[in-house]
Amino acid sequence: MNDYTTYLKKEGYTIKTIKSKELALQYFTKWCKRQSTCAIEIDYKTCLKYIKHLTRKGNSKKTINHKLSNIKTYFNYLISESYRTDNPIENTNVRGTQRSINYNLLEPEELEDLYYSYETDTYQEEYHKYTSKRNKIIVGLLVYQGLDTQDLKNLKLEHLQLNKGKIYVPSRKRSNARELELKPWQMMEFMEYINEVRKYLLQRLNIDTDQLFPSGDRFIITNTIIKKLKKYNRKIESNKQIRASVITNWLSQYNLRKTQVLAGHRYISSTERYLQDDLENLHEIVNNYHPIQ
Structure with missing residues (x-):
């Protein structure tokens, strides 16, 4: 023990x-x-x-x-510890428990519109111009990769893998590590960010850190971003809502197992909470869960 x-x-x-x-x-x-x-x-x-x-x-x-x-x-x-090679109940859950229902979810087109609507060229002052470019990259990670605030805070410079077109998201107490594909336009934005924007922000903030998005101890960048996104879409409530929307939309494209990996969920039961009550998803539950009544 x-x-x-x-x-x-x-x-x-x-x-x-x-x-x-x-x-x-x-x-x-x-x-x-x-x-x-x-x-x-x-x-x-x-x-x-x-x-x-x-x-x-x-x-x-x-x-x-x-x-x-x-x-x-x-x-x-x-x-x-090499005492077993398998987890016999890894995908086993008792069906019939109440699942949380996600209200006011955003469609894929609405999520993508948040990224393209985010303005970066309206600021004359240098600091605000660079922070807006940083923020747009973060919006991309919210709407395409479904990251949450803690994921963003934990990202380090070494986690960005532009040569592979991916970003590595480290594990946390309740989530698994994963490698996520970046969109081509995200890679272009990241190149400018690494070569110019991040260097400027480090100098302006007068800090030395390996954080991908330098912020110090408190990561409050997303608060500012969500406030601005509400101007583009009145449905926007929080980063959690955006992440729930992304995961739910993944479930309409992929099976439970792949969505679990993309979301970083340790247990597939966490992914099941995002299933919507339609026949297609109910069929998915039957196929992925042992029929324990």
């Missing part, structure tokens, strides 16, 4: 979450012993028996999914 606790701390989980995961593991371990198995050896079919056990104990579907999430973390730990 001590090694597992160390793993959880390295993964950035809070003390409260670590305690919850350890308690879930203790309960799961005791059940496994009664079934003459253990976490290293248990297979998918036996895991289904554990879910049925939790159901008979009166746990709600939401609670069962929470318990499964904790056990998935332990399986991932076992994989990292």
Whole structure:
């Protein structure tokens, strides 16, 4: 258990979450012993028996999914330590739990219009001209790559891979790392940004940092950007709304697994929250989830 606790701390989980995961593991371990198995050896079919056990104990579907999430973390730990080669319940969730519904989503055309509408040539003063060019690049990362504020803050100069036409987004406590394709026009904007705009901003701000978007300790750039985007489209509410729109639109083009990778979700259940209630997406759920009722 001590090694597992160390793993959880390295993964950035809070003390409260670590305690919850350890308690879930203790309960799961005791059940496994009664079934003459253990976490290293248990297979998918036996895991289904554990879910049925939790159901008979009166746990709600939401609670069962929470318990499964904790056990998935332990399986991932076992994989990292080479005790297992697979996570038998990686894509397993109890269907029927209520999904959050995303209101006031933006269509792909509306998202792209935000990028093309963002003005950069209306400022005469040098500082505002350069910050507006930086901000337009950030708008592109919002509407094309679906990044959130913390992703933007964590980006470093080395994460920009113009030679590959991609940008690397590092992992966080609750998200996976991923490499995302850049649009050709984004690459052109980035070239000017790296060669001219960023250098000017570093000098003007009088800071030395490897942040892709120099900002100091607080990253409040997106606050200014969202305020300006509201002038272009009255539907704009927040960066979270934009990201939800991007992920939802991805789901209309790709399957759950690819969208999960693009969004950086650790668990496919996080991606499922963005599915809309139509027949096509309901079919997607049936194809990607084990039929546990």
